[in-house]
Amino acid sequence: MAQPLLISALLRHAARWHGETEIISRTRMGCTRLDWRRVERRARCLGEALLQLGVHSGDRVATLGWNHHRHLEAYFAIPGIGAICHTLNPRLNLEQLAFIIREAKDVGLLVDTDCLPLVASLQGLGIEFSWVIVMDEQGGEDEQEKPGFYNYETLLAAQPATLVWPEISEECAAGLCFTSGTTGDPKGVLYSHRSIVLHAMSVALPDGLGFSACTVALPVVPLFHANAWGFPHAAALVGAKLVLPGPWLDGASLYALLEQEHVTLSAGVPTVWKNLMDHLQREDLRLHHLQLLGVGGAPCPDSLIRYFEGVQGVSVRPGWGMTETSPVAALMSPKPNREHWSSEARWNWLSKAGRPPYGVDFRVVDEHQKEVSWDGCSSGYLEVRGHWVCRSYWHEESEKDESQWLVTGDVATIDEEGYLQITDRVKDLIKSGGEWISSVQIERVALRCPELVEVAVIAIPDVQWGERPLLLAVPRPGVQPDAQALLQYLAQHLPRWWLPERLEIVHSLPLTSVGKVDKKRLRSIFSGQ
């Protein structure tokens, strides 16, 4: 039978066959408890409201909010009626937001109450939306008095829920997300219905993150960031319970929600898990339900792997992806014959980035586009292609490259078994005396020093060698690290010529809008680049 792969069909399936399965959303008022049947009905009401506001097929509808049920409903309703859900990151600075909204030509906005000041500031920069829907309870704020501003619940209450999801082409664009733009202006990545559904199926596989009807999934990874790693779609696909944490991602809030809702699966960036780990250690707490923790967005520190696997008995599954890859393109899913591994061997192995699922292919090539050998040490440029990998950007001419390989900007190795190891970003590599030094590997070793909690390595200009590494280190509170002892420690684990030229003790590191260390900014501060 010819049926398109549509996002609305995921939601319809969940509502029909898993209608009673709960969707939990943490709000200021406590936890809102819905289920797939009611979420689907509310999404249809929102779809009707958007059509009445004049939204057409292909229009970009922006969202600016945290992980909660109204944002989830918008996630399904906007593409459900054939429009494009354009997720905005509330952590971006005003100029970036204004740039992105102008690029996308968003027709309207769904926004959280606590992001309303951003909307006012955007107006100051000349950004006007035809309409703004405030994703909050009825009557909570005075936004109804402003022309063009609507309350979400008031809009929904006026709808009869008679919408039938239209049958559209699976090739239609469904989502738009801009890269964080660490290397230049943000670029828009378009996802189609087909690419989102195939990505969700892949994420739900046992070697993905393993979604079943018995899974309770808490996406820490934000809805505004690259499909939230497919959590909303994979959960609907199998009828899993979803737990949405709102903006409360500190260790104590997360722990309370993980335990209260019996969460079995979560995923997010290392920083969040580090905060959770600190809280659990400080309070001597146990996780009783969590089984699997996806970690991505940045290399997963050894300390996290050892703590969650060794102390809490939670499997850690690092992965690799980027906005351009939907994002999940590789995961540290095991291969067989590992039964007799020691924990130590497994934890060392988990420092890699993963292997691709069906639907994604990688290659690591040298300057002449020749694949390097799969020996775990030959490094080269990482390229990727696949069903959910984008080839060109929003409003950019498609390159129509026959090979279809996307250049990731990462430097990587592949081992004998096909596991990728990201050794650096091309732009973060340090070229010293004609040889490459990996900033990521120096950071990994430095993070093993118990005195340090965060580190970053950047290149600084050097008259003799071209570039040399500079290590920036954030010490544990109350600790005065001994620079000489630290360098001696590094010398035991790194080639002598990789040893950082300088070591700077700093109180914190600047982060990008998605929580990664902002090396562009560090370079401008410390090396004038």
Next chain:
Amino acid sequence: MAQPLLISALLRHAARWHGETEIISRTRMGCTRLDWRRVERRARCLGEALLQLGVHSGDRVATLGWNHHRHLEAYFAIPGIGAICHTLNPRLNLEQLAFIIREAKDVGLLVDTDCLPLVASLQGLGIEFSWVIVMDEQGGEDEQEKPGFYNYETLLAAQPATLVWPEISEECAAGLCFTSGTTGDPKGVLYSHRSIVLHAMSVALPDGLGFSACTVALPVVPLFHANAWGFPHAAALVGAKLVLPGPWLDGASLYALLEQEHVTLSAGVPTVWKNLMDHLQREDLRLHHLQLLGVGGAPCPDSLIRYFEGVQGVSVRPGWGMTETSPVAALMSPKPNREHWSSEARWNWLSKAGRPPYGVDFRVVDEHQKEVSWDGCSSGYLEVRGHWVCRSYWHEESEKDESQWLVTGDVATIDEEGYLQITDRVKDLIKSGGEWISSVQIERVALRCPELVEVAVIAIPDVQWGERPLLLAVPRPGVQPDAQALLQYLAQHLPRWWLPERLEIVHSLPLTSVGKVDKKRLRSIFSGQ
């Protein structure tokens, strides 16, 4: 990126990222040990050979063989070059085979040595193939001397393996399988590349049969029957190890292979598992690796569920499907909140047929096409639609029914949670005094009698009531069952007016070519229908 969903891409993925993972094939000579890399290379050689034999896109290439590595290679090579893999069932009678081959207009045949007599008999009926490839070792037989007959390994050895899998449309037909034709002439069901890949992804999900790179999968379900429930494709998708048992499906052979190869997952019809259970009980043996057993093709007897779950600690997952549904359309995958169930409650629950995965939808309707309520007792006609459900048959005009629902011929109920229960085939229902009696439910109760090993219930004409049930029972060897005691037992568990009018003790029941009880034949013997 626009990439088609192709069967060759599954194999390419397995060869590239899981090249060392073993493919084990039991042959007369012992076990052949290959891996995905070599299977992919050999499939490309076979593809080249087929092109040289003049096979074109869309041509039907027939196979007639058991589950072994050469058949597996053909499974990928034939659709890989754009042709259609038409699997023939060696258990069909000659007339049916001849009918099917004429209908399909197969251009050539790949055949097992032990099926060669069938080919000779088909020639007697006027069936000639342009060429026949014998799937055996080199030099084992004298078939090379017959014109148009080739040895598989000789053909492969002559190929340079330079073929690159062509990029074709995912809508192209890839497989053809005829229904067993219990109700009339066999009908051909076409599968596309897209439907096979989506079906494989669904089967590989945790709520499917759960395929991962650590799975060791033994398909007892034959390659010639409806994609072998997706085992070959799902295994390639995730890089699982495959163990192919050849024609040796008796309890002792299966047990030896399951243990020797550390098989974790298998699937097949109840008859095979009953034979395995008998062997394990007789010899007092334990299964040490098997984790999950898929059961389909016929209702799964309570005794199997109780033995494999209760004694062997193997999870049993019954499912429902038909050739027209690729075949996996429903599985007894759990929903949450079952932690406190007793084993007894779980085993009773497992007598149902399952719930659909994303991609398949069901409805149960009354005579007026109105959905019956989901209460577990209102029964009606089961209809199905989905990505891997066919709408029309080979060489039949497409019905272009807007609703796209396929009428299954089954009578079913759906419970509050969305689990199907098949209560009968429409044609096997017994209509007594204007009310329906379910033959399947009488059989289920009768099978609980320890004196009986097989049973079948059919309708016999009755002057007063229209039809009444007849129970045919095969007793355990050496046991003389007491008919009165049996009927008394049934009376305790069934409505009085359902009690079989007659009970016949028989030595065996006739089976169809796919191992189901042949009720059409029984009706013709016992009631002249």
